[in-house]
Amino acid sequence: xxxxxxxxxxxxxxxxxxxxxxxxxxxxxxxxxxxxxxxxxxxxxxxxxxxxxxxxxxxxxxxxxxxxxxxxxxxxxxxxxxxxxxxxxxxxxxxxxxxxxxxxxxxxxxxxxxxxxxxxxxxxxxxxxxxxxxxxxxxxxxxxxxxxxxxxxxxxxxxxxxxxxxxxxxxxxxxxxxxxxxxxxxxxxxxxxxxxxxxxxxxxxxxxxxxxxxxxxxxxxxxxxxxxxxxxxxxxxxxxxxxxxxxxxxxxxxxxxxxxxxxxxxxxxxxxxxxxxxxxxxxxxxxxxxxxxxxxxxxxxxx
Amino acid sequence: xxxxxxxxxxxxxxxxxxxxxxxxxxxxxxxxxxxxxxxxxxxxxxxxxxxxxxxxxxxxxxxxxxxxxxxxxxxxxxxxxxxxxxxxxxxxxxxxxxxxxxxxxxxxxxxxxxxxxxxxxxxxxxxxxxxxxxxxxxxxxxxxxxxxxxxxxxxxxxxxxxxxxxxxxxxxxxxxxxxxxxxxxxxxxxxxxxxxxxxxxxxxxxxxxxxxxxxxxxxxxxxxxxxxxxxxxxxxxxxxxxxxxxxxxxxxxxxxxxxxxxxxxxxxxxxxxxxxxxxxxxxxxxxxxxxxxxxxxxxxxxxxxxxxxxxxxxxxxxxxxxxxxxxxx
Numbered sequence: 001x002x003x004x005x006x007x008x009x010x011x012x013x014x015x016x017x018x019x020x021x022x023x024x025x026x027x028x029x030x031x032x033x034x035x036x037x038x039x040x041x042x043x044x045x046x047x048x049x050x051x052x053x054x055x056x057x058x059x060x061x062x063x064x065x066x067x068x069x070x071x072x073x074x075x076x077x078x079x080x081x082x083x084x085x086x087x088x089x090x091x092x093x094x095x096x097x098x099x100x101x102x103x104x105x106x107x108x109x110x111x112x113x114x115x116x117x118x119x120x121x122x123x124x125x126x127x128x129x130x131x132x133x134x135x136x137x138x139x140x141x142x143x144x145x146x147x148x149x150x151x152x153x154x155x156x157x158x159x160x161x162x163x164x165x166x167x168x169x170x171x172x173x174x175x176x177x178x179x180x181x182x183x184x185x186x187x188x189x190x191x192x193x194x195x196x197x198x199x200x201x202x203x204x205x206x207x208x209x210x211x212x213x214x215x216x217x218x219x220x221x222x223x224x225x226x227x228x229x230x231x232x233x234x235x236x237x238x239x240x241x242x243x244x245x246x247x248x249x250x251x252x253x254x255x256x257x258x259x260x261x262x263x264x265x266x267x268x269x270x271x272x273x274x275x276x277x278x279x280x281x282x283x284x285x286x287x288x289x290x291x292x293x294x295x296x297x298x299x300x301x302x303x
Numbered sequence: 304x305x306x307x308x309x310x311x312x313x314x315x316x317x318x319x320x321x322x323x324x325x326x327x328x329x330x331x332x333x334x335x336x337x338x339x340x341x342x343x344x345x346x347x348x349x350x351x352x353x354x355x356x357x358x359x360x361x362x363x364x365x366x367x368x369x370x371x372x373x374x375x376x377x378x379x380x381x382x383x384x385x386x387x388x389x390x391x392x393x394x395x396x397x398x399x400x401x402x403x404x405x406x407x408x409x410x411x412x413x414x415x416x417x418x419x420x421x422x423x424x425x426x427x428x429x430x431x432x433x434x435x436x437x438x439x440x441x442x443x444x445x446x447x448x449x450x451x452x453x454x455x456x457x458x459x460x461x462x463x464x465x466x467x468x469x470x471x472x473x474x475x476x477x478x479x480x481x482x483x484x485x486x487x488x489x490x491x492x493x494x495x496x497x498x499x500x501x502x503x504x505x506x507x508x509x510x511x512x513x514x515x516x517x518x519x520x521x522x523x524x525x526x527x528x529x530x531x532x533x534x535x536x537x538x539x540x541x542x543x544x545x546x547x548x549x550x551x552x553x554x555x556x557x558x559x560x561x562x563x564x565x566x567x568x569x570x571x572x573x574x575x576x577x578x579x580x581x582x583x584x585x586x587x588x589x590x591x592x593x594x595x596x597x598x599x600x601x602x603x604x605x606x607x608x609x610x611x612x613x614x615x616x617x618x619x620x621x622x623x624x625x626x627x628x629x630x631x632x
Binding site: 081083102103104105107108112113114115119120121122123124128131132133135137138139140141142145146148151155191194195197198 | 485486496500502503
């Protein structure tokens, strides 16, 4: 089973160990947080989309951010990555105050995100999409750009790294194809691989499984686990409970803009507050059903 | 019907001074719109900046043309900053609205009576604007005319240097777009947010593209002032920008040689139909048109041609159909 596999891996084991002593309640402090957010609020007119009192993201772990539609997950993502401006609140990344920092600067210091609606750069080749992700490129400066001898060798090494990642993500046969000609799932893979080109310390995936077929889902799960093994902290927004249960070390539940529960996946999914708020009262029966079928479907997929 | 006349006239104009001016404006648009996706509908303002820099520095202040070229570049850069800083953070359409308004603002300001002493008002600036340049003419003083191409000694020198300037800017654009810099601006054209998420300062790149395109456009204006020895405010109407876009689309946007092919084609169509219709009316082949209609009819034909191009070959002459067929978002 994928779960046992994950636990046997070193980074997964240490993430589990670090989080095992953490009490499962909203806003709980973590032993080694990479990100700490305080009093983050965003309202659109009269609607308060996000109102997070305190939340910490554990370094080196895979953290899932779940919640019903309109819970403010993506808005919260946009706020902490600088793509949207918070009405109030502060948050730190690696101990550094980053509230109000431009999104491109956040990406440079290691907080790289993907998007719910995949943003493959359609009319550029797959390899160019990848190369774009690499940081500190000399040839990206205007005057250096017109003198190819200044950046040729760097371009080559960036290309080699890109090829390595494309092979890992099984896109190496599409190198010279336009990104727009890829299938939806391949675009998801490309976006993930491209984000890795930027050497993230914290990779933030907004619904990585949306619209992806089951076979590809398994490979995406594998890629996300590999990211953790390489020391990248993963925070992802997801609806797919299978996936959340399967790979996350810690789950944060949002509803109506607030963090209502936190904890290891098993604990959170049994939490009555989560069941009520996340799935609604009349869905209660279905949740237990889904919960039971989790193991079955995992078995089926890995068989 | 004088076919030789039609052909020589057409060819002369196809690679003539007007073609060079429009070509430079279109190269600038290619950087801004073709590669970066910036909808600059006010390219003519940059062209006007180049022309007026020459007019004001040489005629009003009686200084050197070479200084005027430097001033023209600086003014274009300043205009790009003024237009870009407030609008480039907003959605693409805002830039389009602001630039077209700005270009009309520039034209109405330079032709206004208030600045008549410096800018010449509605009459513009007329005089020996390009003398410093024409003094460098290496062609023999008794030069008459080339076979076929009917340029004067002065015009031929402008044409030669003009195409060299076009070649240099084309080389610059070619070097830029194949570099990592070019990759970023193409990425911005596709999806800004994705490029931001990879740690690139999108705003700075858009500003750079606007500035570069503006300076190339200003060179079109400089060539104009030097060649015609006159700067007329009403030549800088919004149509100029639209013709430059026509040229860009004819040749194929986001193609290095698109603006050159587009400019030559544009003038072949415009001059060719003009000369042909003129001759045909004179020869009595066409009796439902007057010679005075020709000027307008050729734009009707140009418009029809552009529509046909958009229907049958939307990527332009050089474009990649495969690229265009993709969903842009």
